[in-house]
Every structure is written in C-alpha cells, then in structure tokens.
Amino acid sequence: MQQDEPVTRPASLRHRLxxxxxxxxxxxRVLHWALALMVLWQLTGMGIKQLFGQGAAFQFFRAHHGNLGVxxxxxxxxxxxxxVAMRNRRPGHGAGLLALGAKLGHGALYLLIVLVPLTAILRAIGSTRGFAPFGIPVTAPRAENVDWMMTLGSLLHGEGGWVLAALVAGHVAMVGLHEGLWRDGTLRRMAGRA
Incomplete structure (x- = not known):
C-alpha cells in the first residue's frame, strides 16, 4: 500500500500579507518598493538639477516633487x-557587528525617509503659499512666513535628502554584497521568495 503524499496547500492570504x-x-514588499521608486524619482530630479540646472528635465521632475513628497x-x-507591528515576525539580521550595522542603517533610513519630507511639509505650512497637497487645501496662505518652520525646512530638507541618498546608495551596495559575495538570499526575501 502506497503512503499518501502530503497535500501542499497554497499559503493563506494572511500568510502572504x-x-x-x-x-x-x-x-x-509593496511599501518597500513603492517608497524605493518614489525616492529614486525625487533623487533623480534633484540630481538633474545639480548636474544640469533648472532646465526642462528638472522642471518635469519638479512638477511632481511636492505631492510625491507628501x-x-x-x-x-x-x-x-x-x-513595528511585524518586528517579531520578520527575517532577522543575524548577530555581530554586521547585524548591528544593518539595524543602525535601517533605522537611519526610516528616520530620514520620514524627516526629509516632514521638514518640507512644515516649511510649506509655514509659508505664505499655504499647503495644498494634491490640490487639497490643508492650510491657507499666511500673511507672513513662520520663521522657525521656514528655517527648519531650509536647513534640513535638502541636506537631509542628500544624506538619505547616501544611505540609499549604501543600502543598495549592501544588497550587492549580500547577493554577490555572501549569497544569503537577502534580495529574494524582499522579492517574496524564501
């Protein structure tokens, strides 16, 4: 008598989410790759501005900069x-100095990916233009700029964006090391394959 083979069931929707x-x-994965594409778009526009000035190519990217930042x-x-909700479920970073570096690097990425657009939002809210992302009025134009909001945005948004760009480049370089040198499947895990 032949033993029945185990039935392979497709993963439940909850398990896939x-x-x-x-x-x-x-x-x-959706949040990661959506943010990656949007940040790449923003950094490409700013890179074009730095390299070629504020010509037509930059204006194309600039037209979407504020809404995309929101x-x-x-x-x-x-x-x-x-x-935070998945902190005890997700793949680990291992142990040792590399794991600590991965945790610190990811923490810095999370921090800047929130703070860089936040400083621009605060600057917009404090400006005489008002704040209306996607055409939805959030704050009305002001008679005068709110100095601390304008200063904070001016000091931190651009420079923070370039630090974020450096962290993204480091993140991509580390994925290259994981895949090319260590071959540990890091990219496959973010692509959804075990």
Whole structure:
C-alpha cells in the first residue's frame, strides 16, 4: 500500500500579507518598493538639477516633487507602523557587528525617509503659499512666513535628502554584497521568495 503524499496547500492570504522569519510579506514588499521608486524619482530630479540646472528635465521632475513628497511621508509613516507591528515576525539580521550595522542603517533610513519630507511639509505650512497637497487645501496662505518652520525646512530638507541618498546608495551596495559575495538570499526575501 502506497503512503499518501502530503497535500501542499497554497499559503493563506494572511500568510502572504505578513512577514515571516523566511521572507517579507506582501505589505512590507509593496511599501518597500513603492517608497524605493518614489525616492529614486525625487533623487533623480534633484540630481538633474545639480548636474544640469533648472532646465526642462528638472522642471518635469519638479512638477511632481511636492505631492510625491507628501505621498512618501504618508507611506513612510505606514511603513514604520507596519515594521513595528511585524518586528517579531520578520527575517532577522543575524548577530555581530554586521547585524548591528544593518539595524543602525535601517533605522537611519526610516528616520530620514520620514524627516526629509516632514521638514518640507512644515516649511510649506509655514509659508505664505499655504499647503495644498494634491490640490487639497490643508492650510491657507499666511500673511507672513513662520520663521522657525521656514528655517527648519531650509536647513534640513535638502541636506537631509542628500544624506538619505547616501544611505540609499549604501543600502543598495549592501544588497550587492549580500547577493554577490555572501549569497544569503537577502534580495529574494524582499522579492517574496524564501
């Protein structure tokens, strides 16, 4: 008599949505890749401005900069909330100095991906233009700028964006090390394959 083979069942929807120790769930992956694309768009526009000035190519990117920044801020907040909810479920970073470096690097990325757009939002709220992301009036134009909001935004938004760019470059470089040298499947886990 032949023994029955175990029945392989497709993973439940809940199992596919949440993180596991073997891979990141669909929610984490969607938030990660959506933020990656939007941040890349923003950094590309700013890079074009630095390299070629404020010509037509920069204006194309600039037309979407404010609204996309608000979208990044909102998605980043969701990402942080989801990360906290999944903190005991997600794949680990291992142990030792590399693990500590990964945790610190990710923490800095999370911090800046929230703070960089937040400082621009505060600057917009404190300006005489008002704040109306996606055409939705949030604050009316002011008679005068709110100095501390304008100063904070001017001091931290641009420079914070370049620090974020450096962290993103380091993040990508580390993925290259994980995949090319250590071959530990880090990218596969963020792509949804164990």
């Amino acid at each position: 949440v993180d596991t120790p073997q891979r990141y769930g669909l929610v984490t 979208a990044i801020f909102l998605l980043a907040l969701l990402r942080v909330i989801w990360m």
